[in-house]
Amino acid sequence: MKTAKSVASLPPIDERIRGAVLDVTARLKDQPGALLPILHGVQDSLGYVPDEAIPLIARELNLSRADVHGVVTFYHYFRTHPAGQRTIYLCRAESCQSMGATKLEQHVKQRLGVDFHQTTADGTFTLEPVYCLGNCACSPAMMVDDELKGRMTPEGFDAWLLSEAK
Template identity: 60%
Template sequence: MTAVNEQLLPVVAEIVTGLKHKPGALLPILHEVQNRLGYIPPDAVPLIAESLNQSRADIHGVISFYHQFRTTAPGKHTVEVCRAEACQAMGARQLEAHAKTTLGVDYHGTTSDKNVTLEEVYCLGNCACSPSVRINDEIVGRVTPEKFDQLIDELRSQTLEVL
């Protein structure tokens, strides 16, 4: 177990204790762990499994089945590219290829500087302004490869300002 996970496991234990008595507690527990920590640490799986009287394989199976669960810490910023039909019709496939090339990662990957995690999403509800991306909590429409580069440059400058 890593030192980081030793600090996170008490948070996981608190979440499990508070939710384990709910019917179908596994998904609420996993969502709350990810909401609080940003991901589900692999060392949390045995704790969750034991508390719910399930196998580690059961817990891992649920985590790996749902694409929104992460098992590694995300970057400082999350960039989600919409892959719904309306966005695809307006160029989202080219945009996602550009995003992967620009960031040097595939979906669910984080840039080497730990600044940006690239995710896919299947509708941002911004169909009239396709293709769309969400950066952290902000939805941006009519994103071209050039606009994407501008948005990423802005994220990088924000990181430099903090340093």
């Protein structure tokens, strides 16, 4: 049984976020298992799933805020903060690990000054882990936005980063 929806019970929310969430939920909320498609739709629309959107999504689906928050934080794909201009994905699967991905990961984190799920201070790069890029024959693999790079080394990363600065 659905309860009455009260806008007054929601915390303040930016109108751009409210509009995006209501648009996505209106289109998808009647689908079975609508929460994941809605979260994907919100992230596609806004670039992330803002914390302030969670109560509105919960209300629209008649779920608890904890239910929505739990799904957002369980899946590594969802971001709760805007991403940088470019997203760097480092593969953490076994093949890449066996070929030096741990050393590469440490180097990239140190070079950018961020950890996974963080964005550089200048807003240029967001660093994300991924658990297979399907490029095992060319491990370790990295992807920048949609450009796959294989046999990446710390030196190769530095050369790529230098080329990006030009």
